[in-house]
Amino acid sequence: MPETAVQVGAADALWEAALDGDERRATDVVLKAAEEDGHEFVLLDVIGAVQRRVGLEWAANRISVAQEHAITAINDRAVSALSVARPYEPPKHGRVTVACVDGEWHALPARLLSEVLVLRGFRVDYLGAQVPTPHLITHLHRTGPDVVALSSSIATRLPIAHATMTACQAAGVPVMVGGAAFGEGGKYARRFGANAWASDARQAADMLVEKRLPAPGAPHQPVDDLPHLVDQEYTLVTRSTPTLVRSVYRALEERLPAMKSYDDEQRQHTAEDLKHIVEFLATALYVDDAELFRTFMAWTTDVLVARSVPARVLGPTLELLSAELRDFPRARRMIDSVR
Amino acid sequence: MNDAAKELLPADVEPRWQHGESVLISERSYAAHRVDHGSGEVTWWLLDDTDLRLQQNRAELLARMSNALMTSLNPERCMSVVAELAATHLADEVLVIAPGTTEGHAVTRCRRGEQPTHELLRVDVEEVVGLSEALKGFPPVPSRWIDPAAAPAWLAHDVSSIVVTPLPGHGVPAGALILMRRDGRFDEDEESFARLFASRAGVAMSAAWLFTQQAVITERLTMDLLPPLLRRYEHVDLAGRYRAAQDTERVGGDFYDVHEREDGELFVVLGDVCGKGLDAAVQTGRVRTTVHALLPVVADHDQLLRSLNQALLTSDRTRFITVVVATVTPREDGLHVRLTSGGHPPALIVRADGGVEAAKTRGTLVGILPEIVTTTDEVVLAPGDSCLLHTDGITEAVGGPLGDEEFGEQRLLRALGECRGMPAEALAEHVHMLASQWIGEGTHDDMAVVAITAPRRR
Numbered sequence: 001m002p003e004t005a006v007q008v009g010a011a012d013a014l015w016e017a018a019l020d021g022d023e024r025r026a027t028d029v030v031l032k033a034a035e036e037d038g039h040e041f042v043l044l045d046v047i048g049a050v051q052r053r054v055g056l057e058w059a060a061n062r063i064s065v066a067q068e069h070a071i072t073a074i075n076d077r078a079v080s081a082l083s084v085a086r087p088y089e090p091p092k093h094g095r096v097t098v099a100c101v102d103g104e105w106h107a108l109p110a111r112l113l114s115e116v117l118v119l120r121g122f123r124v125d126y127l128g129a130q131v132p133t134p135h136l137i138t139h140l141h142r143t144g145p146d147v148v149a150l151s152s153s154i155a156t157r158l159p160i161a162h163a164t165m166t167a168c169q170a171a172g173v174p175v176m177v178g179g180a181a182f183g184e185g186g187k188y189a190r191r192f193g194a195n196a197w198a199s200d201a202r203q204a205a206d207m208l209v210e211k212r213l214p215a216p217g218a219p220h221q222p223v224d225d226l227p228h229l230v231d232q233e234y235t236l237v238t239r240s241t242p243t244l245v246r247s248v249y250r251a252l253e254e255r256l257p258a259m260k261s262y263d264d265e266q267r268q269h270t271a272e273d274l275k276h277i278v279e280f281l282a283t284a285l286y287v288d289d290a291e292l293f294r295t296f297m298a299w300t301t302d303v304l305v306a307r308s309v310p311a312r313v314l315g316p317t318l319e320l321l322s323a324e325l326r327d328f329p330r331a332r333r334m335i336d337s338v339r
Numbered sequence: 340m341n342d343a344a345k346e347l348l349p350a351d352v353e354p355r356w357q358h359g360e361s362v363l364i365s366e367r368s369y370a371a372h373r374v375d376h377g378s379g380e381v382t383w384w385l386l387d388d389t390d391l392r393l394q395q396n397r398a399e400l401l402a403r404m405s406n407a408l409m410t411s412l413n414p415e416r417c418m419s420v421v422a423e424l425a426a427t428h429l430a431d432e433v434l435v436i437a438p439g440t441t442e443g444h445a446v447t448r449c450r451r452g453e454q455p456t457h458e459l460l461r462v463d464v465e466e467v468v469g470l471s472e473a474l475k476g477f478p479p480v481p482s483r484w485i486d487p488a489a490a491p492a493w494l495a496h497d498v499s500s501i502v503v504t505p506l507p508g509h510g511v512p513a514g515a516l517i518l519m520r521r522d523g524r525f526d527e528d529e530e531s532f533a534r535l536f537a538s539r540a541g542v543a544m545s546a547a548w549l550f551t552q553q554a555v556i557t558e559r560l561t562m563d564l565l566p567p568l569l570r571r572y573e574h575v576d577l578a579g580r581y582r583a584a585q586d587t588e589r590v591g592g593d594f595y596d597v598h599e600r601e602d603g604e605l606f607v608v609l610g611d612v613c614g615k616g617l618d619a620a621v622q623t624g625r626v627r628t629t630v631h632a633l634l635p636v637v638a639d640h641d642q643l644l645r646s647l648n649q650a651l652l653t654s655d656r657t658r659f660i661t662v663v664v665a666t667v668t669p670r671e672d673g674l675h676v677r678l679t680s681g682g683h684p685p686a687l688i689v690r691a692d693g694g695v696e697a698a699k700t701r702g703t704l705v706g707i708l709p710e711i712v713t714t715t716d717e718v719v720l721a722p723g724d725s726c727l728l729h730t731d732g733i734t735e736a737v738g739g740p741l742g743d744e745e746f747g748e749q750r751l752l753r754a755l756g757e758c759r760g761m762p763a764e765a766l767a768e769h770v771h772m773l774a775s776q777w778i779g780e781g782t783h784d785d786m787a788v789v790a791i792t793a794p795r796r797r
Binding site for chain 2: 065140218
């Protein structure tokens with residue numbers, strides 16, 4: 001959809017209000033825009049646009065994680081205000097459960113999808129973020145929805161997402177997935193045997209209106225979808241993450257004497273960066289895609305530069321990690337493809 | 340051989356036997372096996388494998404049906420699966436009838452090739468011979484033929500045969516299956532296969548009923564133990580977050596509550612019962628009820644905690660608690676918050692300028708000693724300031740990048756230093772997230788957070 005002046009205006013106004021922590025102004029902006037352009041437009045092209053901008057600004061270090069939460073909280077309130085202002089219409093389509101994959105903290109995309117589906121006439125159970133899989137499955141058995149829509153934005157949640165998808169399918173409910181985690185064109189969604197993948201909330205709603213998803217086939221195990229997991233590299237790397245982080249950290253201290261004078265906070269940041277690298281490597285092993293690891297490393301370099309942390313630690317880090325993982329050929333190939 | 344066979348068979352049958360294959364003749368199947376004797380002589384064995392093939396197909400079908408049946412524990416979905424399978428493989432039209440409730444009978448109907456439909460019918464099942472017995476599941480009854488002409492309109496029309504089969508629930512009524520054909524009857528073989536299907540369908544349906552029954556009981560009983568939904572207040576911005584230690588449970592040993600008092604005053608309590616899991620959760624229910632009941636009759640926090648201490652000492656002596664209580668009074672200059680702790684980590688005050696301080700509260704654990712001592716602190720939250728109440732599940736979270744470090748108070752204070760001016764919702768979410776991410780995939784204790792914020796003025 002081409003960005004109109006009104007839309008840019010409303011999105012900018014909402015951004016300013018949210019950044020300022022001004023809930024009342026934010027609510028006014030969305031309610032007024034909804035009168036002019038309709039609820040769905042405001043949800044996806046005003047609130048959704050602001051939320052996309054939050055991600056970009058954070059990656060560029062122009063806002064902190066704390067600010068990200070503050071803006072999201074205001075945005076969330078704006079969605080509530082819209083939801084209250086929505087005229088009631090009885091549902092005319094099926095029942096949908098919308099949830100985030102456990103460990104996912106970005107609940108807003110799933111909430112926006114829920115609101116859009118309600119607007120389109122679905123009966124929606126929105127479970128939000130931080131839903132342990134056992135709760136989700138119990139909910140599915142209790143309510144018997146026609147489809148469960150799972151959202152995940154962070155790639156490292158992919159293995160959990162896969163397990164959750166398989167569990168939902170084993171409960172007889174077809175799964176639609178969406179969110180940045182599932183890769184370009186939803187490539188991981190397909191590999192994980194999703195019953196549908198949608199690029200955004202609008203497409204998800206269109207697809208569900210168009211046809212009912214068929215019941216999933218016979219229950220299967222995640223490993224059936226990903227035969228490369230038999231080499232156990234994913235399992236072993238995941239299990240030894242803390243050990244890996246610790247040994248690489250110690251070895252880095254030997255190499256880069258400047259690290260010895262780090263304060264607690266710097267030490268924690270560095271260890272967390274190392275942990276992220278190992279987690280993304282493990283995820284790349286899970287989906288067997290070196291590209292996922294490469295993209296993450298390129299992004300990390302950018303973020304480190306934005307945070308004015310010298311990116312020169314990355315070279316030695318990868319070298320040390322590769323040495324630690326000498327018995328894991330697939331992992332080494334991935335690391336070496338980045339170095 | 341095929342030429343030789345041609346002579347013996349009816350003119351319209353063209354035998355094309357090959358070694359190891361079967362050919363259909365007059366609705367029976369024959370498998371051909373060629374045996375060479377070496378001298379140029381050949382013997383062809385023709386074996387009637389009709390029954391064998393039927394059994395194979397049925398076994399395959401049953402396996403597929405069982406797969407479909409064991410997926411869902413949702414009674415309505417389970418009935419749909421049963422109806423759809425039966426309509427595809429056993430009959431032209433199928434009715435699955437659930438045991439009756441006060442509202443009537445849930446009925447799923449499916450015609451071959453169509454989607455099943457679900458409805459609630461208020462009908463008299465006695466109208467159909469054998470149906471009420473089949474629905475009760477006891478005494479055991481065989482499948483019964485119904486005269487289509489005598490069937491009530493809600494059951495069927497335009498069918499030539501109807502058979503009612505009970506769905507055995509093994510102690511739990513699972514309902515009944517009604518199979519209908521438009522023309523022709525069911526032969527004995529089909530009937531026995533239908534019984535086989537019904538026995539599997541019955542197991543699946545009774546499992547679904549049992550699960551639902553248990554889930555409803557659990558939901559009702561734990562509803563009061565769940566953290567309350569916080570509503571919005573004009574002068575106080577409040578938010579809470581909760582996560583139980585066990586992922587399979589929604590409730591645990593941490594708790595919080597908010598009570599509205601007179602003059603716009605709010606009373607907030609947050610605490611931690613020693614232990615976790617359901618036993619601790621039950622105790623939180625008692626504590627919350629006791630606090631609620633004591634509120635109108637005590638003069639201050641000290642008296643409240645002393646009375647609570649007495650109440651706990653005289654009931655369950657095995658579990659003590661730590662608790663922090665806050666009375667929030669909106670005034671001209673912001674929120675006046677009186678805080679008192681009973682052995683609980685102090686409330687943390689996050690100032691709008693980024694300063695973080697701990698409330699000066701001290702007090703003993705509640706429910707273990709005959710007498711307790713408390714000190715009350717009063718803080719003023721200027722617009723933009725927040726007060727954070729938390730349980731030790733946050734600070735004692737173990738994990739981090741190295742896997743074995745405690746999140747700790749220092750890290751929490753440092754993180755809060757970056758939280759200036761946040762709305763309560765964002766603050767509670769942020770703290771909950773930091774602790775959860777610190778833990779990662781590891782195990783954790785119950786966690787509870789409540790943020791009390793003085794809204795900024797516009």
